[in-house]
Amino acid sequence: MGPKKPVDLEPTVLVKSLHVGFAGREVLHNLNAKFNRGWLAVVLGRSGSGKTTFLRALNRLNECFPRSATRGSLKLKLQGEWRDIYRNAMPLPELRRRVGMVFQTPHLLPGSIADNLALPVKLVLGVPRRNIASRVEWALEEAHLWDEVKDRLNAPAHTLSGGQQQRLCLARLLALEPEILLLDEPTASLDFRAALKVEELLLSLKERYTIIAVSHSLSQARRLADEALIFRDGSVVQRLSREDLQAPDTLQALLEEIF
Amino acid sequence: MIKKITYLAQACSWLAVLTTVGMILLFLGFLGVRGFDTINPTLFFGNTPPWGAIIGRLPVWHGIWPACVGTVALVLLSSLLAIPLGLASGIYLAHYASGAWKRWFSLAVEVLAGIPSIVMGLFGFALILSLRKTVAPQANTCLLLSAGCLALLVLPYLILMTQTALEALPDELRQAGLSLGFTPWQNMVHVLLPVAGRGILSGVILAVGRAAEDTAVILLTGVVANSGLPSGILDKYEALPFHIFFLAAEARSDAELAQGFGAALILLILTAALFLGAYYLKSTFTKTWDQKNLSI
Amino acid sequence: MLIQGQASSPRTAETVLQAHWRHLDRRQSGIKGLLLGATILSCGSVLAILGFLSYFALPIFSEGHLAEILSWEWRPFQGKFGILPMAVGSLSLAVTAMGVAYPLGLGICGFAHGLGPRCLKGPLMGLINFMTSIPTVIYGFVSVIFLVPLVRGAFPESTGYSWLTAALTLSLMILPTIVLLVHAQLQQVDARVRLASAALGFSPAQTLLWVMRPLAFRGLWAAAVLGFSRALGDTIIALMVAGNAPQVPNSLLDSIRTLTSHIALVVATDSTSQAYQSIFASGLILFGVSIAVNLTLRRLQSRAALPATGRHD
Ligand SMILES: Nc1ncnc2c1ncn2[C@@H]1O[C@H](COP(=O)(O)OP(=O)(O)O)[C@@H](O)[C@H]1O
Ligand SMILES: [Mg+2]
Numbered sequence: 001m002g003p004k005k006p007v008d009l010e011p012t013v014l015v016k017s018l019h020v021g022f023a024g025r026e027v028l029h030n031l032n033a034k035f036n037r038g039w040l041a042v043v044l045g046r047s048g049s050g051k052t053t054f055l056r057a058l059n060r061l062n063e064c065f066p067r068s069a070t071r072g073s074l075k076l077k078l079q080g081e082w083r084d085i086y087r088n089a090m091p092l093p094e095l096r097r098r099v100g101m102v103f104q105t106p107h108l109l110p111g112s113i114a115d116n117l118a119l120p121v122k123l124v125l126g127v128p129r130r131n132i133a134s135r136v137e138w139a140l141e142e143a144h145l146w147d148e149v150k151d152r153l154n155a156p157a158h159t160l161s162g163g164q165q166q167r168l169c170l171a172r173l174l175a176l177e178p179e180i181l182l183l184d185e186p187t188a189s190l191d192f193r194a195a196l197k198v199e200e201l202l203l204s205l206k207e208r209y210t211i212i213a214v215s216h217s218l219s220q221a222r223r224l225a226d227e228a229l230i231f232r233d234g235s236v237v238q239r240l241s242r243e244d245l246q247a248p249d250t251l252q253a254l255l256e257e258i259f
Numbered sequence: 260m261i262k263k264i265t266y267l268a269q270a271c272s273w274l275a276v277l278t279t280v281g282m283i284l285l286f287l288g289f290l291g292v293r294g295f296d297t298i299n300p301t302l303f304f305g306n307t308p309p310w311g312a313i314i315g316r317l318p319v320w321h322g323i324w325p326a327c328v329g330t331v332a333l334v335l336l337s338s339l340l341a342i343p344l345g346l347a348s349g350i351y352l353a354h355y356a357s358g359a360w361k362r363w364f365s366l367a368v369e370v371l372a373g374i375p376s377i378v379m380g381l382f383g384f385a386l387i388l389s390l391r392k393t394v395a396p397q398a399n400t401c402l403l404l405s406a407g408c409l410a411l412l413v414l415p416y417l418i419l420m421t422q423t424a425l426e427a428l429p430d431e432l433r434q435a436g437l438s439l440g441f442t443p444w445q446n447m448v449h450v451l452l453p454v455a456g457r458g459i460l461s462g463v464i465l466a467v468g469r470a471a472e473d474t475a476v477i478l479l480t481g482v483v484a485n486s487g488l489p490s491g492i493l494d495k496y497e498a499l500p501f502h503i504f505f506l507a508a509e510a511r512s513d514a515e516l517a518q519g520f521g522a523a524l525i526l527l528i529l530t531a532a533l534f535l536g537a538y539y540l541k542s543t544f545t546k547t548w549d550q551k552n553l554s555i
Numbered sequence: 556m557l558i559q560g561q562a563s564s565p566r567t568a569e570t571v572l573q574a575h576w577r578h579l580d581r582r583q584s585g586i587k588g589l590l591l592g593a594t595i596l597s598c599g600s601v602l603a604i605l606g607f608l609s610y611f612a613l614p615i616f617s618e619g620h621l622a623e624i625l626s627w628e629w630r631p632f633q634g635k636f637g638i639l640p641m642a643v644g645s646l647s648l649a650v651t652a653m654g655v656a657y658p659l660g661l662g663i664c665g666f667a668h669g670l671g672p673r674c675l676k677g678p679l680m681g682l683i684n685f686m687t688s689i690p691t692v693i694y695g696f697v698s699v700i701f702l703v704p705l706v707r708g709a710f711p712e713s714t715g716y717s718w719l720t721a722a723l724t725l726s727l728m729i730l731p732t733i734v735l736l737v738h739a740q741l742q743q744v745d746a747r748v749r750l751a752s753a754a755l756g757f758s759p760a761q762t763l764l765w766v767m768r769p770l771a772f773r774g775l776w777a778a779a780v781l782g783f784s785r786a787l788g789d790t791i792i793a794l795m796v797a798g799n800a801p802q803v804p805n806s807l808l809d810s811i812r813t814l815t816s817h818i819a820l821v822v823a824t825d826s827t828s829q830a831y832q833s834i835f836a837s838g839l840i841l842f843g844v845s846i847a848v849n850l851t852l853r854r855l856q857s858r859a860a861l862p863a864t865g866r867h868d
Binding site for chain 1: 442
Binding site: 478 | 590597666687693695765794
């Protein structure tokens, strides 16, 4: 994993007493958390414990679902400025561009591989047509995908393998210059090899971004995490450092807690 | 006992199918046989030279050309009114409306879809009556009025087809765009509408077919038997369905009756072609989705 | 991308940005407003239709003509404007057309779902779908040329323009509505029970008759209601072949007039204000029936509550 960096942490996400509910049923209760740039935080918990809902609170995607309600304070440091995204809001599209999200299954746009990257770059960033191709190439390189797809950029995106699709989704995010990355079990639908590739990619990205990743696997968390948050019934019940995660006895406790 | 009932049911179902298929084939066959020979330039233009009739220089007296032009004008005009309104409303209902408002709007659309076409025509007629009483004593039934009422008639289909096609799209497609920072409208125009396009287009075509075949609405709102080509949207006009209706009651000679068959066949070919187009689009719409879902 | 250009002073950059965001927000609400406007216009037209019909039917009440309109005789030249015969005509025609079409429709659906050979299902449903595209006026036309002389030949005392002729023609027109609705419901049920009942060793015919039929009753009702309302709302077939005599029919060979063709006939011929009042009353009745049908269908649908479709993960 390489030597740990000297700790000079810059906090970028501050969550204070966050409550989220759907149709009157509260899913997240009084949640508090802090995340930093250059730091990969992994969220663990049973299915249904509110991990996805938590990620969607950070880019306000919960609002796409009927009858969602959010309370509490959620501050993000974007472009060097602290903003409470539910109050002193920037427009949702702007927020969502800067807080990118990858879903549990690849959510592709219709069209070719190139379309998947070019459309957002054109619409969201307003990059002029002549610069789009280079931007696409850069993003695919970032996502370690360029060599695999450079000969078939115009093939339909859904002809890629699952792992490639997921990395395409990551490339699509990176092309939009986000500051915070939300990854919702990005490897859940992939086989082991494909998952390893995505993990490798995440590690190479973590210096420059704030990454919050939900994981379904403890061993993955041990490989990736600088810090792990354990969710139960919509709150954080435990916070583990990298060292904690490696210790065998916490491992035992965790296994019982989560699975 | 159970065996006997099963056999009886099978016999009845065969009977029903044979009756229906027999009737339809008889019906179409009758129309085809009697209509086929009548389809020639004379059917359309009578004894007017076709070219002169097509560019509108010479009036057509004994042909269905003016009725064809009238129907096309009617369909175009009503599409022009109904399609933008229908698409916009369908989009709103699928992705913007929620809660009690959405329920009320949907109820209104369903009620609109259930209104018999003669009532739609009566509405147009009432509109003219009240215009005459108030601001425009000269107002009369006309092409524009018919197109407006037909637009109302097909509007609920357009709305429902648009709404259904959009709501049938998987949620992840919508989230993908929004999570990337598309505005809701960008997401609609660049992601959702292109994918739902075929479904919506098939709805549009079906609506056009309905506008082309409806007779009751135009009966009350300005169609006439003999006006020649419509000279403006505030004029009386001829239309194919009405022409057929008229000939069924008033044909005085074999030639006129033959013209009725020809007109009926032309109208049937038109609506059947629209129907087949819509059917094709719709089946490919479903197929593309199945394919994508498999691979995702 | 805006930001980098403006980075000279952070405060002004921020204000510029805020202004830009407000502009974007306004645009989105502008679009939403336009869409809402279109929706209100579309849905408001229902109210407009109801309003106009009511407004023109109003004098019936204010001038005390209600009893006259709701009477059994239509002789405009003698001042008799009763529309009840037409109401009876509409009802009788719709009921008889349903009486022919509904059993046929059920037979066809049964055929397509297990009673007939599988290989014929596709072509049969294709034909039924195609029937929806046949213009009503063409049914009327063929009926006038073909069926009317046939009826006249078989029953010399009749002109051929009769309740019977209209009912037969109309049944053909409403048949696809019935078949397609029942078919859709059967398909839904089929997906749920096919495996289970095949595992119990039922043949397709038995599955249909004893497993699916009871489950599909909502579709059966919906088809009956919708088919009936389509029959009631039809104008052209009744107008072309039913004969249009304003009388309560005594036999299937009598000529009848429906509310719908009454409207068309009066608009074409009469122009006394009372005659007009009678057609607006007819229009209101038809409108009322279509609303009632709608609410019935809604109830049928809402009872058929589907399992929750949301996916939460
Ligand atoms: N859109 C929604 N509407 C209603 N309930 C939801 C919605 N999304 C999630 N939930 C509920 O919130 C709880 C947490 O879900 P989720 O955040 O998806 O859990 P996890 O990702 O940890 O498996 C679940 O009980 C789920 O039913
Ligand atoms: Mg989840």
